[in-house]
Amino acid sequence: MISYFFRLFFLLLPVVAVSQVTDxxxxxxxxxxxxxxxxxxxxxxxxxxxxxxxNGVDGLHIQLAQFAQYEIGFYSSVGIGIMYRELFDEQSPExxxxxxxxxxxxSYNKLKIAHxxxxxxxxxxxxxxxxxxxxxxxxxxxxxxNNVDVSEFYATGSVETLFIAESNRRPxxxxxxxxxxxxxxRPGYKLQLTTEYRWESFNLDPNRRLFFYLSxxxxx
Numbered sequence: 001m002i003s004y005f006f007r008l009f010f011l012l013l014p015v016v017a018v019s020q021v022t023d024x025x026x027x028x029x030x031x032x033x034x035x036x037x038x039x040x041x042x043x044x045x046x047x048x049x050x051x052x053x054x055n056g057v058d059g060l061h062i063q064l065a066q067f068a069q070y071e072i073g074f075y076s077s078v079g080i081g082i083m084y085r086e087l088f089d090e091q092s093p094e095x096x097x098x099x100x101x102x103x104x105x106x107s108y109n110k111l112k113i114a115h116x117x118x119x120x121x122x123x124x125x126x127x128x129x130x131x132x133x134x135x136x137x138x139x140x141x142x143x144x145x146n147n148v149d150v151s152e153f154y155a156t157g158s159v160e161t162l163f164i165a166e167s168n169r170r171p172x173x174x175x176x177x178x179x180x181x182x183x184x185x186r187p188g189y190k191l192q193l194t195t196e197y198r199w200e201s202f203n204l205d206p207n208r209r210l211f212f213y214l215s216x217x218x219x220x
Contacts, residue, residue, distance in 0.1 A: 001044045006204060022054075022208045022209060022210040023160075023207050023209060024054060024207075024208075025052065025054035025208060025210045025212075026050055026051065026053065026060070026207045026210070026211045027050075027051050027210070027211075027212045028048055028049065028050045028051070028213050028214075029048065029049060029214045029215070030046055030047065030048035030213065030215045030216070031046070031047045031048075031215075031216050031218075032044065032045070032046045032217045032218070033045045033046075033217065033218050034217070034218070034219050035220040040070050040071040040072075040113055041069070041070055041189070042068075042070075043066070043067065043068050044064050044066070044067040044069070044081075045064075045065070045067075046063075046064070046129055047063075047064050048063050048064075048065075049061075049062045050062075050063075050107050053105035053212075059088045060087070060089075060120075060184075061085050061087045061090075063083055063084065063086070064083065065081055065084075065097075065134075066082055066083075066136075067080070067081035067084070067099075073102075075104055075106040076103065076104045076105075076131065077102075078100075078101070078103075078104065078109070079099075079101045079102075080098075080099065080100050081099040081101070082096070082098055082099070083096070084097075085096040085097070090206045094122045094124070095122055095123065095124050095181070096122075096124075097121065097122050097123070098120070098121045098123075099120050100118070100119045101117060101118040102116070102117045103117075103130075104116075105114045108115075109146070110141050110142055111139060111140075111141045112139060112140045112141070113138075113139050114135075114137075114138045114139070115137060115138040116134075116138070116201075117131070117134070118123070118132075118134040118135075118136075119131070119133055119134075120132040120134065121132075128166065128167075129139045129153055130164060130165070131133075131164070131165045131166070132162055132163070132164045132165075132212050133138050133162070133163045133169065134160060134161070134162045134216070135160065135161050136158055136160035136161075137158065137159050137160075138156065138157065138158035138159075138160075139156070139157055139158070140155065140156045140157075141155055141209075142154045143213070144154060148182075148184045148190075149184060150184050150185070150186055150187065151183070151184065152183070152184055153181060153182065153183050153184075154178075154182050154184075155180070155181055155182075156178075156179065156182060156192070156194060158177065158178045159177055159178075160175075161173070161174070161175055161176075162174035162175075162176070162177075164201075171203075171205060172200075172202070173203045174198060174199065174200045174201065174202070175198070175199045176196055176197070176199075176214075177197050178194050178195065178196040178210070179194065179195060180192055180193055180194025180195065180211035181193055181194075188218060188219040188220070189216070189218050189219075190217045191214075191215070191216055191217075192213070192215045192217065193213070193214050193215075194213045194215075195210065195211065195212055195213075196210070196211040196213065197209075197211075198210075198211065
């Protein structure tokens with residue numbers, strides 16, 4: 001058991017080190033519930049809350065998202081989702097987000113590789129619409145054996161690039177890097193801790209943020 005804590009430490013060490021040069025540190029616990037139907041459809045519901053934890057604790061927002069995915073074969077699926085975000089700052093408008101995506105995921109022995117393309121439309125205050133095109137490359141691998149069994153750990157990692165466009169504004173680019181560790185608690189349930197470093201608007205006015213995600217996944 002101690003060896004897994006050392007693995008977690010070395011996985012998170014590079015990200016914690018760069019936290020010294022971040023503009024904001026954020027914690028986000030989340031509950032993810034997914035279920036499949038007898039056909040090719042699957043659904044996912046996520047409830048998350050985001051809090052700034054550096055230089056005092058300050059709640060940022062709470063969000064609820066619903067996704068539907070359809071398997072099209074060849075290890076691929078297409079999906080559509082909607083998310084509502086309620087900001088705790090009364091001066092900031094609520095956000096409604098619509099997302100379309102394509103996912104191609106395949107396992108190579110123990111290693112699972114996934115490619116994800118997304119197009120987001122973010123609507124705020126009923127007037128402004130922000131378009132975000134995103135590509136993410138992610139992977140996961142068991143830390144013992146060929147499969148993740150109950151009480152066993154797995155490692156994850158991803159790299160994501162975003163292109164952001166809005167009317168009457170210059171386009172922006174974001175870059176995200178994420179690593180983490182998860183554990184299978186019981187069949188259909190897993191707990192995952194990940195850290196993500198974001199370089200936001202790095203071509204205009206760079207903003208660097210470090211995220212800590214603690215997510216409980218339940219598959220019904």
